[in-house]
Amino acid sequence: MKLLEIKSLLDAEILSGHQFLDREVTNAFAADLMSDVLAFVDDKTLLLTGLTNPHTIRTAEMMDIHSIVFVRGKRPDEETIRMAEENDIVTMTTRNILFVASGILYSKGLSGANIIHK
Amino acid sequence: MLLREFYTPKDLAEQISSTNSDGVVTIQRAYAVEKNDFKRAGEVSSQIKKIMKQVGVRPDIIRRVSVAAYEAEMNIIIHSDGGSIEFILNPEIIELVILDRGPGIADIQLAMKEGYSTASKDVRELGFGAGMGLPNMKRCSDEFVIESEVGKFTKLQIIFHQST
Numbered sequence: 001m002k003l004l005e006i007k008s009l010l011d012a013e014i015l016s017g018h019q020f021l022d023r024e025v026t027n028a029f030a031a032d033l034m035s036d037v038l039a040f041v042d043d044k045t046l047l048l049t050g051l052t053n054p055h056t057i058r059t060a061e062m063m064d065i066h067s068i069v070f071v072r073g074k075r076p077d078e079e080t081i082r083m084a085e086e087n088d089i090v091t092m093t094t095r096n097i098l099f100v101a102s103g104i105l106y107s108k109g110l111s112g113a114n115i116i117h118k
Numbered sequence: 119m120l121l122r123e124f125y126t127p128k129d130l131a132e133q134i135s136s137t138n139s140d141g142v143v144t145i146q147r148a149y150a151v152e153k154n155d156f157k158r159a160g161e162v163s164s165q166i167k168k169i170m171k172q173v174g175v176r177p178d179i180i181r182r183v184s185v186a187a188y189e190a191e192m193n194i195i196i197h198s199d200g201g202s203i204e205f206i207l208n209p210e211i212i213e214l215v216i217l218d219r220g221p222g223i224a225d226i227q228l229a230m231k232e233g234y235s236t237a238s239k240d241v242r243e244l245g246f247g248a249g250m251g252l253p254n255m256k257r258c259s260d261e262f263v264i265e266s267e268v269g270k271f272t273k274l275q276i277i278f279h280q281s282t
């Protein structure tokens with residue numbers, strides 16, 4: 001699924017990485033706990049989260065996650081957006097809650113990330 | 119003394135690259151990480167990741183080293199009184215040596231258990247402290263050695279084989 005389609009489905013506003021909206025994601029992971037993102041995700045995936053601090057961007061940077069959707073209308077501060085911009089990470093914000101945003105994308109065919117089963 | 123000397127700021131500025139008689143280049147960096155420095159958290163890991171990219175390390179290995187470095191960096195910031203991350207790269211291996219001063223770990227076996235955490239509520243609100251850090255570092259690595267002395271230090275030696 002292209003990020004442009006995700007933006008439209010979630011009625012989202014792009015915050016960084018406007019030039020990368022033709023990027024494709026095949027699956028998604030939703031969490032507010034970066035510890036879990038670091039421990040479970042083993043894929044280049046779309047991250048949906050309500051956590052807007054710089055650690056979200058750092059986590060994405062380390063994991064090679066290139067696309068983030070902030071949910072429940074949350075918006076990171078300018079410095080965090082700048083950090084995303086520097087790392088070529090697309091960020092967008094949607095008014096949908098995490099459950100609804102995930103449900104919309106899932107119903108349109110985006111699957112869950114392959115996680116590491118221990 | 120078991121603890122190696124901590125790096126002085128001068129040493130930290132030095133960027134050491136050495137070549138041995140067989141022409142094998144080793145890149146070595148040492149970084150200080152401050153207690154409670156959430157603002158700069160991740161900068162060291164980001165630096166390490168950039169070096170690996172420049173050198174052309176395999177992407178899946180870059181990812182594993184980056185995740186382990188980031189978890190370690192957060193651990194120093196959250197749990198210790200400050201410490202250092204040393205990064206060594208040669209064609210065979212990548213090694214991270216993480217050393218901190220602080221409370222140490224009383225029960226290493228327990229600390230290695232997923233979900234066990236001593237992190238504060240504030241730290242959890244930042245999205246960390248889920249008790250996944252140490253087990254995740256171990257999972258990412260090929261060799262993982264942890265030692266600690268209560269009230270003194272914790273030291274991690276994490277090795278990644280470039281050939282695997």
